[in-house]
Amino acid sequence: MCGIVGYIGPKAAQNILLEGLRKLEYRGYDSAGLAVHNGEKLDVEKKEGPLASLEEALGSHPLPGQLGIGHTRWATHGKPSDENSHPHVDAKQQFAVVHNGIIENYLELKEELAAKGYTFSSETDTEVIAHLLADLYDGDLVSTVRNAVKRMEGAYALGVIHVQEPDKMVAVRLASPLIVGVGEGENFIASDIPAILDHTRNVYVLEDGEMAVITRDGVELFTTDGEPVQREMLHVKWDAVTAEKGGYEHFMLKEIHEQPKAIRDTLAGRIKEGIVDLSQEISLTAEELNGIDRIHFVACGTAYHAGLIGKAVVERLARIPVEVDVASEYRYRNPIITPSTLVVVVSQSGETADTLAALREAQKAGAKVLGITNVVGSSVAREADEVLMTWAGPEIAVASTKAYTSQLIAIYLFGLYLARIRGTRSEAQLKEATEELLRLPEKVDNALSDADTIKQFAEQIKNHDNLFFIGRGLDHAVVMEGSLKLKEISYIHSEAYAAGELKHGTLALIEEGIPVIALATQQDIFDKMVSNIIEVKARGAHVLGLAQDGDTELTKSVDEVFTIPQTLPLFTPVVAVIPLQLLAYYTSVARGLNVDKPRNLAKSVTVE
C-alpha cells in the first residue's frame, strides 16, 4: 500500500500535492516524494522518513510548476530509503512515475532492460516502469503508457508525466485504487478521496484496466486497450474524516474489510504452476530446510496467536516439532536452541521490542531466524536471516486484523513450501491445498457479508463484564485471538479456553446468563465440542455458536448460530476469525468506546 496524488491546473502544484499526501499518510509513511514539471524539465525531491522530512527539504528548495505527481510510500520492494522513494524517473529524467502496488514480472523486465543497457539506481519494481516507458517511447505519452502496461503483470495504480507534455497527466489502474478528482480548470488524481476533498467533491472512480488522460480542462477515460469509457460522476458527501477511512466509520472496520485484498496480495507471486514456491524469497537450500529438526515460533499478542496456528500448520504439513513462545518469556527462559533449530519471529511492525530481543537471542544461540513482518526495512526485516513479508499494507487501528490474517497466509505458504521440499505431502495434496488458499479471499468476503447477525450478537454481550470463548484444536487458537480483540477494544473481561479444559476448574465461573462464544469448525472433534457446549448450557450459559455453512447439529445445542464458509480444516482460522473481529468491533461501538485507539495500548510496542 502506498498513496499517490497528482495535480494539473493553474495553481502551484507543490503545496496541493503535499496536502494530498498528508491525507494519504495512513497508506504509508516510510518515505515521500514529488515530481513537478517546471515548464522545462521535471524536478524531483524525495526523502526517506515521514512526510515532514520531505517538507523540510522542500522548505529550502521549493519545486515550482503547475503539474506534478506525489507519493507516500509503504515499502514493498526495497527498504525505505531516499533512492527507493517515488517518484521514479528514467535515465534522462523524461518520465516521472508514481506507483502503488506490485509489478510481479519486474525482475524479468529488469533483466531485459538491463541487457539493453539501462541502469537502475533503486531496488524497486517501480523504477523498472520508468525505464520501460523510456524504452517504448514513441513521441506520445498516452500510447507509450498503453504499450508499457501491456508488458506489466501485477496489481498497480500509476500516475505518469512526461517532460514533453507539460499539459498532461496519465493515470492507470489495475487492482489498486485510483480516483480522478474533477475541478474547475484543474484536475487531480489520488489513491483515495480524502486527498482531493479540499478542492472538489466530483470524482470518477477508475475501475480495473482503465486509464485516464487528464489535462487542466478535461478528463478522458479509456480502457487500457484504448476503448473510450463512459463513467458517471460521483458526488462525494462524506466529510474529510470519514473519507480518510474509505467510507468506514473506523480504521478497524476498514481494515477488517481489506482482508480479502491483503490475503490476495500476500499470496501474489508466491504460487507457481499451482504450487507454493518461496525459493525467490527464502534462501535456505533444500538441504538446510531438510535439516531443520525443531521450530520455535516467537511473537507477542495477536502475532503470538498466529504462531499457535503456525505450530499446527508446520507439525501437520511438515512433521517438524514446533514450540510457540511469548517473546517476553522466550528470551529469558534459556530455550534449547541448536544450529538445526529454526526460529520464526512474527511481528506486524517488525519493531516489537520483545520480539526483536528474542530474534537477537536466538541468533546469538546459533539459530537461523525467519522473520514474518508487514514492514519492509523494519528491524525484523533487516536483522532476520530470512524474511517472509506479509502484504497487508499499513494497519492504523491498534487492534490488529488484516495483519493477523496475512500472517496466517504467510504461515500457510511457509508450511506448504516446507512440506514440498521435505516431501511430506504429495504434489496432488499440495495442489489441492494451494487451490483452496486461492479461494480464501472470496470466502473471507463471504464471511464479511452478514454483519447484521454479528451486530445482534454484540447487542447480546455488550452489557456483560465477563464472558468466555471456547474451542478445540485450531478453533482454540482462533478464539484466543477473538477474545484478545474483544478485550482490547470493548474492555470486557473475556477469556478463551480449550473447551475440554474448562471442566478442570474454570467451569465454576459459568453461571446463569453468562455469554459463551463457541467455535466449532473442526469436523474431527465436532462431537466433543458439542459435549462441551452442553456442559456450559447445563450451567445456564447463553451460547453464541459459530459453525460451518451447512451445519445442522450445532444449531440444536446453542442459543444463536453464525455460519462461515467451509474450507480445509487447516485454513478455517482465516475465515473463522472474521466474525470474531466483527463481534469485537460492533461490541466496542455499542459500548461507545474508542475503537481505533483503545485505552492503555499502543500500535507497536517498542518497549519491553
Next chain:
Amino acid sequence: MCGIVGYIGPKAAQNILLEGLRKLEYRGYDSAGLAVHNGEKLDVEKKEGPLASLEEALGSHPLPGQLGIGHTRWATHGKPSDENSHPHVDAKQQFAVVHNGIIENYLELKEELAAKGYTFSSETDTEVIAHLLADLYDGDLVSTVRNAVKRMEGAYALGVIHVQEPDKMVAVRLASPLIVGVGEGENFIASDIPAILDHTRNVYVLEDGEMAVITRDGVELFTTDGEPVQREMLHVKWDAVTAEKGGYEHFMLKEIHEQPKAIRDTLAGRIKEGIVDLSQEISLTAEELNGIDRIHFVACGTAYHAGLIGKAVVERLARIPVEVDVASEYRYRNPIITPSTLVVVVSQSGETADTLAALREAQKAGAKVLGITNVVGSSVAREADEVLMTWAGPEIAVASTKAYTSQLIAIYLFGLYLARIRGTRSEAQLKEATEELLRLPEKVDNALSDADTIKQFAEQIKNHDNLFFIGRGLDHAVVMEGSLKLKEISYIHSEAYAAGELKHGTLALIEEGIPVIALATQQDIFDKMVSNIIEVKARGAHVLGLAQDGDTELTKSVDEVFTIPQTLPLFTPVVAVIPLQLLAYYTSVARGLNVDKPRNLAKSVTVE
C-alpha cells in the same frame, strides 16, 4: 495416609470399629478390614473397595469379640486388593497389625525374613511387620513390639494385637498420627479424633517414639525404649464435623497445612547419599534415559500447571526439549511422537479421563509413558510404563493444593535424576539442589505462618469480580495455578498473564482500583518484573506483591507486599504457591462460599 482404629472393652468390637472407620474414610478408601479376637483366635475380614464392601461381607459373617483393630487404606505399597488390605497377620495368625505410614527398610527386612522361610501373601510393607513380630516373639506382646520397632525405619503408626493376650492392645507412633481415647471401662486407638468422638472426649495424643499399652481399664504410655511417659489428658471440645477436618474449618485449609508432610513423604526414600536416586522405581535404563530426545508433559487443570513447571525443570536441569499440553487437546492434535519421546502424564486421581486417553494415545504412537499420580492402583498407575508416586494422601477438597506441591516435588526428583544420569549437572550441584529440596517442608511451614497478611489481602479483593495475576518465567506458571485456585472457589474472574505480554492487548482492562497480584521471586528477571508492575500501577491498579524475604525493592513499587522464604529459583514455585492457595481460601470464606465443594466442579473428572 490410611486410617486405623482399635477397641477394647465390654461391647462388641465390630460395629465400634466400623463406625470409627467411617469417620476416617477421608484418610483412604480403597480397601478396609478388621481383626477381632473372638476369645480363642483372631478373625480377619478385609475387602478391596469402599467400606461398604467390608460391611457387606461382614453382614453375612459377623466377627464376634470385644477386642479388635481396623483399617481403611490409601494404597502405598501394593495396589488396592483384598490381599494388600489390612490388618495383616503372620503365618500362624497369632499377630494382627494395622499400619499407617511407610516402612522404608521393608525390602531389607523382607529378604531377611524370606531367608528364614517366611512367605508373604501381599505386596505391602505392613505384612513384613507381622512376620517380624512373629519372628521376634518372646511370649510378651509389649516387649516383642518394642524389639520389632527397633528394627523398623520410616514413618508409621501401628496397632497390634496377639492371640495369647486377649486383654491387651499395643499402639506405637513414629511420625504418623495416633491418639488413644480413654473411656469408662473401654479404651480406643485411632488415627484421628473423629473416630472415637461418639464414645469419649478424653484423649491422649501420642508423640513420636511413643507407645501405648491399652487394656479395658487402663492406658499406660512409654517411650519405645520402655521409659514411662506422663501425658496430660486432652478434653476435646470440637464437634464431630470439625474433628474430621483435624480442627480446620475446611478440608482445603487442612490440606494446605498438610503440605510440609506431603512434601516430606514424597521425598522419603528417594534420596541416597545426598543425591536423588529413583532407580528403585523407574525401570528405564541409563541408556534409555540418555536416549530420550523429547518429553511431553500432558495433564489437566492444576496438574497441567505442574507440567509447566516440569518444562522449566527438565529443560534447565537436563537440557531435553519439553512440550506441555492440555490433555484434552493433546490427544486430538496428532502430536509428533517417536520411540525416543517420553510422555509424562500427571494426574492426582490417576483417573482423569482426558489424561488417561492421552496416555493411551501416546503408548499407541510408540512412546514410553511415565505417570505421576497420587493413587496407587489407579488407571494411570496401572497403565503407565513407569510410575512415580506422589505421597500426598487423599485429597478431599475439590481445589487441589497438596497434590500440586507433591507433583512439583516428584517433578524435581525426576529432573534431578535425569540430570544425574545424563551428566548435565555435577555431583556438587546435584547435592546442593537435593539439600535444598529437603529444606522445602520447613520453608513451606514458614510461608504458612503469616495467614493474617493473606486474610487482609482477601479482604481487599473479595468485592471485585475481576482481577489479574502477573509473573514472569516460573512465576508465570505459579500465578496460573494461583488464578485457577481463586476462580475455582471464589468465582472471581481472575486471569494470569506473563507480565511482559500484558501490554500486547490485555492492558486495556487495567483500570482504576482493579487488583493485580504480582509475583516476583525470580532474581534474574526481577527488574523487568518491576517495570511491568509500574505499567499497571500507572493505569491505577491496586498491586498486591509477593516477593522473597529480604526484599527491599518490590516493596517500593506495590501497594502491599507478602514475603516468602528464599530458596533456589527452580524451587520457588513450591513456596510461592502457598500464599496464593491461602488467598483463594480466605477469599472464598470471605465471600461466604462452599470452599470444599465449589459449584459445577467434581474432584476427579472422569468424563472427557
